[in-house]
Amino acid sequence: MLKIQQLTGGYTGEAILKNISFEVEKGELFGILGPNGSGKTTLLKMLSGVLPFSNGNILLKDKPLKQYSARELAKIIAVLPQHSSQAFSYTVKETVSLGRYAHQQGWFQTWSEMDEQIVRQVMGQTGVAQFENQDIQLLSGGERQRVFLAQALAQEPEILLLDEPTNHLDLSFQKDLLDRLKGWTNERNLTVISIFHDLNLAGLYCDRLLLMENGKINLDDLPNEVLREERIRAVYKTKIQKQSHPKVPAPQMVLLPEIKDNQTDDVSIDEALLQISGEYLALKSPIPLRTMSSGVVGSGTGWHKVFINRHVDKNYHCDDYRDDMVAFIKENDFEPGETVGMMTAVMIEDVDYQLLRDVDFSVLIVVTAGVGNAIDASRSMEHTFQLSPGTINTWVFVNGHLTEEAFIQSIMTATEAKTKALHELEVRDKVTGSIATGTSTDSISIAATQRGRHLEFAGTITPLGKLIGKGVYDCTIEAIKKSRQRVKI
Amino acid sequence: MQKLFTRKFSTNKYLAYLLASVFLLMAMLLGISIGTVSVPILDIIGIIGAEIFRYSLNESIDPMHSNIVMNIRLPRVILAGLVGASLAIAGAAFQGLLRNPLADPYTLGVSSGASVGAVITLFFGVSIPLAGMFTLPILSITFAFLTIMMVLFFARRIDRGMKVETIILTGIIFSSFLGAFISLMIALTGDELRQIIGWLMGSVSMRGWDYINIIFPFFLIGSFILLMNAKEINAMSFGEERAQHIGVNVQRRKMLVLIAGSILTGAAVAVSGTIGFVGLVIPHLTRLLWGPDHRHLLPLSIFTGSGFLILADLVARTIISPTELPIGVITSMIGAPVFAVILMNRRKERRG
Numbered sequence: 049m050l051k052i053q054q055l056t057g058g059y060t061g062e063a064i065l066k067n068i069s070f071e072v073e074k075g076e077l078f079g080i081l082g083p084n085g086s087g088k089t090t091l092l093k094m095l096s097g098v099l100p101f102s103n104g105n106i107l108l109k110d111k112p113l114k115q116y117s118a119r120e121l122a123k124i125i126a127v128l129p130q131h132s133s134q135a136f137s138y139t140v141k142e143t144v145s146l147g148r149y150a151h152q153q154g155w156f157q158t159w160s161e162m163d164e165q166i167v168r169q170v171m172g173q174t175g176v177a178q179f180e181n182q183d184i185q186l187l188s189g190g191e192r193q194r195v196f197l198a199q200a201l202a203q204e205p206e207i208l209l210l211d212e213p214t215n216h217l218d219l220s221f222q223k224d225l226l227d228r229l230k231g232w233t234n235e236r237n238l239t240v241i242s243i244f245h246d247l248n249l250a251g252l253y254c255d256r257l258l259l260m261e262n263g264k265i266n267l268d269d270l271p272n273e274v275l276r277e278e279r280i281r282a283v284y285k286t287k288i289q290k291q292s293h294p295k296v297p298a299p300q301m302v303l304l305p306e307i308k309d310n311q312t313d314d315v316s317i318d319e320a321l322l323q324i325s326g327e328y329l330a331l332k333s334p335i336p337l338r339t340m341s342s343g344v345v346g347s348g349t350g351w352h353k354v355f356i357n358r359h360v361d362k363n364y365h366c367d368d369y370r371d372d373m374v375a376f377i378k379e380n381d382f383e384p385g386e387t388v389g390m391m392t393a394v395m396i397e398d399v400d401y402q403l404l405r406d407v408d409f410s411v412l413i414v415v416t417a418g419v420g421n422a423i424d425a426s427r428s429m430e431h432t433f434q435l436s437p438g439t440i441n442t443w444v445f446v447n448g449h450l451t452e453e454a455f456i457q458s459i460m461t462a463t464e465a466k467t468k469a470l471h472e473l474e475v476r477d478k479v480t481g482s483i484a485t486g487t488s489t490d491s492i493s494i495a496a497t498q499r500g501r502h503l504e505f506a507g508t509i510t511p512l513g514k515l516i517g518k519g520v521y522d523c524t525i526e527a528i529k530k531s532r533q534r535v536k537i
Numbered sequence: 538m539q540k541l542f543t544r545k546f547s548t549n550k551y552l553a554y555l556l557a558s559v560f561l562l563m564a565m566l567l568g569i570s571i572g573t574v575s576v577p578i579l580d581i582i583g584i585i586g587a588e589i590f591r592y593s594l595n596e597s598i599d600p601m602h603s604n605i606v607m608n609i610r611l612p613r614v615i616l617a618g619l620v621g622a623s624l625a626i627a628g629a630a631f632q633g634l635l636r637n638p639l640a641d642p643y644t645l646g647v648s649s650g651a652s653v654g655a656v657i658t659l660f661f662g663v664s665i666p667l668a669g670m671f672t673l674p675i676l677s678i679t680f681a682f683l684t685i686m687m688v689l690f691f692a693r694r695i696d697r698g699m700k701v702e703t704i705i706l707t708g709i710i711f712s713s714f715l716g717a718f719i720s721l722m723i724a725l726t727g728d729e730l731r732q733i734i735g736w737l738m739g740s741v742s743m744r745g746w747d748y749i750n751i752i753f754p755f756f757l758i759g760s761f762i763l764l765m766n767a768k769e770i771n772a773m774s775f776g777e778e779r780a781q782h783i784g785v786n787v788q789r790r791k792m793l794v795l796i797a798g799s800i801l802t803g804a805a806v807a808v809s810g811t812i813g814f815v816g817l818v819i820p821h822l823t824r825l826l827w828g829p830d831h832r833h834l835l836p837l838s839i840f841t842g843s844g845f846l847i848l849a850d851l852v853a854r855t856i857i858s859p860t861e862l863p864i865g866v867i868t869s870m871i872g873a874p875v876f877a878v879i880l881m882n883r884r885k886e887r888r889g
Contacts, residue, residue, distance in 0.1 A: 135636035
């Protein structure tokens with residue numbers, strides 16, 4: 049569709065673009081990225097034929113761009129500028145109708161039935177039909193942007209060029225615009241080439257990305273390849289971190305702020321922070337902790353300040369146990385958004401906890417354990433599913449800085465230690481009679497201050513793994529003993 | 538209020554043309570009728586009708602009236618009308634092209650440039666071979682075109698974005714410089730001071746049919762070119778880059794519009810001197826009433842502009858009768874405050 053070959057040029061005298069070559073296929077949503085001054089807008093201007101280039105070539109449908117007249121070009125390429133000036137108060141329809149200019153033939157360029165139909169259609173598609181007779185100067189930025197999008201679409205282009213289309217739009221319009229564009233590339237094979245400021249939007253929507261740096265191409269590849277931490281850090285010269293999008297397979301970049309409050313550098317999570325009451329066990333941290341958990345609320349990864357283990361009756365049954373838990377958290381004056389919450393039928397007093405220290409980090413283990421539902425995981429097929437609260441809840445608080453893999457390894461280590469504890473106490477699965485590996489509803493939470501020592505791994509024989517393994521094993525045994533005693537009594 | 542008014546009327550273009558033609562017709566009849574000798578309107582219709590259809594005059598009509606109408610008032614009114622129409626449509630085109638509601642041949646300095654050309658022709662007796670009586674408009678037009686090119690060149694040098702105020706400031710500086718130059722030239726040739734004022738403030742008195750012959754062909758050519766480019770002016774009023782995206786051959790169309798604007802201004806100035814603000818006030822008013830679409834704005838400006846200048850001339854020659862004021866005095870007294878209002882509205886919009 050569009051081939052750019054060794055493109056070089058810029059404004060008077062000075063070459064802003066140096067030797068740019070790439071191709072864009074039909075129906076692609078092609079993103080152009082790069083820091084300010086990298087030549088993105090210059091490139092787009094050359095593609096739209098507004099700015100002449102000194103060397104190289106642009107082939108549009110295998111024919112040099114320079115051989116197209118302005119009118120011919122306008123039938124193939126439409127442009128949505130970053131901002132458009134309007135000195136006079138045209139109506140929305142008048143503005144959109146101008147997009148038909150290239151298609152109108154002959155001396156008098158009469159307005160045909162077809163022109164009218166297309167203008168109506170694009171006004172409908174962009175949602176500006178209701179403003180048809182309004183003055184564009186009186187519209188909001190987002191509405192006006194959509195009017196100019198309609199104008200560009202009225203050209204019935206095969207290629208749409210956009211310069212930071214979402215720049216002045218609020219969040220819903222940004223998403224709306226890009227959803228539409230993405231839809232059109234699929235449905236009608238529209239080719240979209242767009243400059244993006246927002247790496248995340250580009251990563252979400254683009255089929256391919258071109259990363260520019262100082263007028264040259266740094267990389268032209270799939271979003272996942274272009275949006276690599278080291279590459280973006282080097283090109284944009286800033287600290288960012290890559291993450292995967294929680295719902296769709298798209299890379300996302302997050303900024304890392306430089307500001308740090310030094311006052312809370314010596315925060316330490318220890319048993320003094322534990323509040324034990326009949327109804328619940330809580331730990332309130334002075335700072336948000338990075339957590340990975342399987343709680344009823346606050347599950348997955350996130351940042352949380354409050355950890356709650358709520359006591360419920362053995363026969364507790366609630367369809368909306370999540371909502372019920374949120375309500376419970378609110379009742380007790382905690383903030384559900386920053387809370388990891390779990391449930392247990394075990395008496396809260398039977399909790400066992402332990403602070404374990406190494407040279408420059410420490411781990412607090414908190415376990416409540418009930419083994420009424422003990423199950424042998426290797427033979428769990430013999431059970432029918434039933435959610436009941438006789439359960440082992442394990443909390444691990446680390447005063448240290450964990451990597452993502454250390455979080456996962458912590459879970460593994462803690463689980464192995466728990467299983468070993470059940471083995472040691474010969475807790476048996478009631479159905480199969482074999483030694484149980486856990487209960488059917490065990491929960492775990494790993495939380496770290498993310499300050500102090502870097503702990504890269506948490507496998508069983510790493511410094512962190514050793515503390516977790518020992519702590520969880522000891523606490524689980526003690527907690528099971530306590531709850532067994534109570535049951536016996 | 539203004540906006541409501543606009544909404545209400547802009548929907549009916551036929552009404553616009555009807556009202557504009559009625560306005561022009563009324564202005565013409567008033568212009569011919571009123572003066573030191575008053576001619577009844579019915580007599581005017583009789584006299585002009587007799588002239589056109591070549592029948593003998595009704596005996597009730599005074600032959601002196603016939604003489605006044607045919608040789609003095611009618612040519613004057615037509616000349617004023619053509620000058621007004623030329624300046625108004627040129628102003629509308631300049632405003633659209635430059636995206637500048639303050640642009641008109643006067644504020645851009647084009648009128649002054651054209652005056653220089655006219656004054657050179659008249660006071661130094663320059664004559665282009667073969668051009669004959671068209672030497673005057675041709676030189677005026679040439680100077681008008683050179684001036685607008687220079688003004689735009691300098692404005693671009695000062696500020697690449699070509700802000701509204703920059704263009705106007707450049708135009709006014711040129712205008713002021715060229716005005717001084719005209720005064721110097723006229724003074725050097727030893728003519729009266731009144732002549733200078735006549736050129737600086739403009740006048741359509743005592744010109745006769747000859748001058749109509751001079752301006753008319755240029756009015757036709759210039760207006761034709763602009764009307765053929767109305768759509769392109771619409772596109773360019775969204776910015777030159779935008780116009781090119783839409784498919785307009787901007788370089789060519791822009792040049793055509795500038796040439797046509799210079800032709801109209803140059804020819805108008807050649808016959809009447811520099812009459813200010815007609816090209817500012819009329820397009821602005823027309824746009825306010827009927828919307829900014831140049832396909833209608835341009836022709837409507839022709840009607841309204843000519844009617845307006847005929848009335849301005851009427852006021853100029855009657856208000857302190859028997860002395861005649863230069864017509865530019867009247868147009869400037871109306872135009873300068875309008876200029877101020879537009880400028881203030883722009884400021885307010887930008888702040889708001």
